[in-house]
Amino acid sequence: MFKDYYSILDVDENATQEEIKSAFKKQALKWHPDRNIGQDTTLRMQEINEAYLILKDTDARIRYNKEYQRFKQYRQQQRDQKQYDQQREQKEKEKTYEYKDYSVDDDILNKWMNNAKKQAVDLAKQTIEDLKGMVSVGAKAAAKEAGNQFIAQIIISVIIIIIFALSRSCGK
Numbered sequence: 001m002f003k004d005y006y007s008i009l010d011v012d013e014n015a016t017q018e019e020i021k022s023a024f025k026k027q028a029l030k031w032h033p034d035r036n037i038g039q040d041t042t043l044r045m046q047e048i049n050e051a052y053l054i055l056k057d058t059d060a061r062i063r064y065n066k067e068y069q070r071f072k073q074y075r076q077q078q079r080d081q082k083q084y085d086q087q088r089e090q091k092e093k094e095k096t097y098e099y100k101d102y103s104v105d106d107d108i109l110n111k112w113m114n115n116a117k118k119q120a121v122d123l124a125k126q127t128i129e130d131l132k133g134m135v136s137v138g139a140k141a142a143a144k145e146a147g148n149q150f151i152a153q154i155i156i157s158v159i160i161i162i163i164f165a166l167s168r169s170c171g172k
Contacts (some may be wrong), residue, residue, distance in 0.1 A: 002071050005051035005064065013068060017056065050110040 006013050009023040031044045054060045
């Protein structure tokens with residue numbers, strides 16, 4: 001986990017010690033519990049104090065700045081990757097395979113391409129008709145089997161009722 005102490009104090013990374021001290025006081029006053037009645041500002045005040053403790057210490061700030069540069073590079077890579085992904089996604093959405101502004105010069109190829117287009121439409125229609133037929137046959141078979149199962153359940157129920165009635169009459 002990394003915290004951007006410069007953002008917490010709302011100062012530039014090149015801020016002087018005086019600017020950091022002034023920013024700390026400003027943020028501490030802004031988020032002080034006495035000025036934010038009814039709000040829990042404990043965590044915010046802790047972040048402000050934490051940021052100030054690191055940035056006011058020369059050695060800690062030098063180490064923090066090295067890590068801060070790595071952090072900024074990481075964030076830039078993340079933004080670049082996100083931008084790249086968004087551009088790629090947009091290109092995928094806009095992907096087109098038909099260019100109306102270009103005409104085929106080869107007449108035979110043009111006829112073949114038009115024929116292929118017609119055959120593709122016919123093939124798609126035939127596939128849909130075949131699928132409808134298969135669904136119809138499957139639905140009829142399922143209905144027939146459901147009817148057979150219903151009849152079998154009735155027969156089994158009648159047999160169980162007869163057995164139960166016989167066992168009760170034999171028991172008397």
